[in-house]
Amino acid sequence: MLPMLKRFLIGRPLKSTELGEQRLNKTKALAILSSDALSSVAYGPEQILIVLITVGMTAFWYSIPIAIGVLLLLTALILSYRQIIYAYPHGGGAYVVSKNNLGMLPGLIAGGSLLVDYVLTVAVSVSAGTDAITSAFPTLHGHNVGIAIAFVIFLTVLNLRGVTESASILAYPVYLFVLALFILIAVGLYNIATGEIPPTLHSPIGTPVAGISLFILLRAFASGSSALTGVEAISNAIPNFKDPSPVNxxxxxxxxxxxxxxxxxxIVYLAYYYGVIPSADVTVISQIAEMTFGRNYMYFFIQGTTALILILAANTGYSAFPxxxxNLAKDKFIPRMFLVRGDRLGYSNGIIILGIASILLIISFQAETEHLIPLYALGVFIPFTLSQTGMMLKWIRQKPKGWMPKFIINTIGAFISFIVSLIFFLTKFTQVWSILLFLPFIIWLFHRIRKHYEAVGDQLRLTTCEPSSPIEGNVIIVPVAGLTHVVENSLNYAKALSADQILAVYVSFERDDEKKFEEKWKKWQPDIRLVTLHSHYRSIINPLTKFVDTVEHKAKEANYQVTVIIPQFIPKKGWHNILHNQSSLLIRAFLLYRRNVVVTTVPYHLKK
Known part of the structure; x- marks a missing residue:
């Protein structure tokens, strides 16, 4: 049943030779890897207005110079990451750049920040998409969390089907969103030019604003910079592009x-000119669309595509996180399971872990986007700062031909990113303070994982590990629960191993049962010694493990190996297992951690 469901949801397995067919062309890659950045248009301008409204509507004209500042930062980041793509064509983005140029610790800070940020990408995007849906259909407000979780599950399954297949499906909503917003902006500007939108809705640029301060303006700029999250995703996912990967x-x-x-x-200009006031129940784009078209089919088309891209923006996380x-797993900082490709040639473990973590985050924050955005934005500006600084050092050290313009671009990007990070800390500390806790914890965890892998390697390497002592003989212990074909099958296997001694062990709860079993055993298997253990507390595990430890201690002195053969019958149907106690599994679980004991299970398959 489960294999059939898996095939239905994920599809047939792909051969390793089909990996090249799973790479993306520019059209699909733009939709998949840019959806996060493009979707931030739906909430980035709104975040600026949310800060400015604390002073009053007259301060909304400041959104124009703030937007210009955000565009300057965008230009610096785009040019900077373009250089990173050519300098590091195998991907890895901020983590690889920081590690190679600044050292391991900055690299881990960048890598840890981005791992968390991609989880936040999924949570924020899906939560924002859910907000767009409930703005159009207010009766759904009470179901935000459930709707968001359902979308995360859908995206997780879709990405498990493979990069190409998910890109083919998700490209259409992304381009429909771009088309819808261009129509909205064009019609809005036309209405402004023809005078259909009265200029009295907004305060003129340059109007004096009482109570405005540099602190508020910087806070609004930092909030608006949240629209730049996702810019680094393409540099992380270069291996997903068709050749030539860096050029594409x-x-x-x-x-x-x-x-x-x-x-x-x-969107910033229309929101300013229309005098849109941010609301907890209705998004800024929803208000602009309603004022431009009314609540007709165009309004619902814009809201529908906005909701779709906000939800599908999470796919950037699914593309970049694995x-x-x-890269982190190759350096042994996270479990090696993240290196394994699944049936559809994607890194399935990374996709599944990302989906689970995102769901937990959505539940924790009750799908409230505004509470997640500051932490989300800071999580990406820290890697921005580190990667740009790393590129600065790279150009200074190598000094290739024409390096000075590149150095200037990276310097500007690093400076502005650092300033934005500081602004987030200073202006939104109550919302981002948790990064001071989880980032050191993640780095500590990275080092613990690597230390474990290094310890395992040292112990397994033939040149460094201690030579094994020769085995002089073998003592086999067979736990038995009755006189059955299952036990008989295991005893026959034990005899075939040419053991020096075979010990059958029976654990009894009653003295009478013990005597009766000994009498039956002498008649059935007189050649094999039976050891009976009485359990005062009706436990099989404790007396058996103590007996094994005693035998192992004596065998070790003579360089003998102790092998425990566990009889186990396998029901014909899997669900039959719930009808039987699983004592054999418990015995094996306890004995596997005995240092000098070999545990072998001998299955006996039932036919009915």
């Missing part, structure tokens, strides 16, 4: 930057 990735990055700049500028995890 670079062109896709530039296209994403251009689209993001146009959409962000248009590849970043692969």
């Amino acid at each position: 990735a670079s062109k896709t990055l530039m296209a994403m930057g251009g689209l993001l700049a146009l959409l962000f500028s248009g 590849l970043l995890a692969v």
Whole structure:
């Protein structure tokens, strides 16, 4: 049943030779890897207004110069990451750049920040998409968490089907969103030009604002910079591109930057001119669309595509998280299971872990986007700062031809990213303080995992580990529960091993049962010694493990190996297992951790 369900949901397994067919062209890659950055247009401008409304509507004109500042930062980041793509064509993004140029600790800070950030990408995107749906259908407000979880499960299953298949499905909503917003911006600007939108809805640029301060403006700029999250995803996912990977990735990055700049500028200007006031129940784009078209089919088209891209923006996390995890796993900082490709040639373990972590985060924050965005944005600006600083050092050390313009670009990117990170700490400390706890914890965990792998390697390596002592003989212990074909099958196997001694062990709860069993055993297997153990507390495990320990201690002195053969019958149907106690599994679980004991299970398959 489970294999059939897996095949239905995920599809047939792909051969390793089909890996090249799973790479993305520029059109699909732009949709998949840019969806996070493009979707932030739906909440980035709104975050600016949420800060400015604390002063009053007259302060909304400041959204224009703030947006210009965000666009300058976007330009610096796009040019910087374009250089990273060519300098590190095998992917890895901020983690690889920081590790190679700044050292291991900065690399782990960047890698840890991005791992958490991609989890936040999924949680924020899906939560924001759910907000867009409930803005159009207010009766669904009470079901935000359930709707968000359902979308995460859908995206997880879709990505388990493979990169190409998910890209083919998800590309259409992304491009529909871009089309919808361009229509909205074009019609909005036309209405403004023809005078259909009265200029009295907004305060003119330059209007004096009482109570405005540099602190508030910096806070609004930092909030608006949340629209730049996802810019680094393409540099992490270069291996997903068709050859030549760096060239295609670079062109896709530039296209994403251009689209993001146009959409962000248009929405900020319309929100300012329309005098839109941010609301907890209705998004800014929803208000702009309603004022432009009314509640007709165009309004619902815009809301529908906005909801879709906000949800599908999570796919950027599904594309970038597994590849970043692969780089960390290669360096032994996270479990090696992240290196394993699944049936559809994707890194399935990374996809599944990302989905589970995102669901837990959505439940914890009750799918409230605004509570997640500051931490989400800071989690990406720290790697921005480190990667740009790393590139600065790279150019200074190597000094290749034409390095000075590249150095200047990276310097500007590093400086602005550092300033934005500081602003987030200073202005939103109550919302981002947790990064000071979980980031050191993640780095500590990275080092513990690597230390474990290094210890395992030292113990397994033939050149460093202690030579094994020769085995002079073998003592076999067979736990028995009755006179059955299962026990007989295990005893026959034990005899075939040419053991020096075979001990059958029976644990009894009653003295009478013990005597009766000994009498039956002498008649059935007179050649095999039976040891009976009486359990005062009706436990099989304790007396058996103590007996094994005693035998092992004596055998070790003579360089004898102790082998425990566990009889186990296998029911014809899997669900039959719940009808039987699993004492054999418990015995094996306890004995596996005995240092000098070999545990073998001999199955006996039932036919009915």
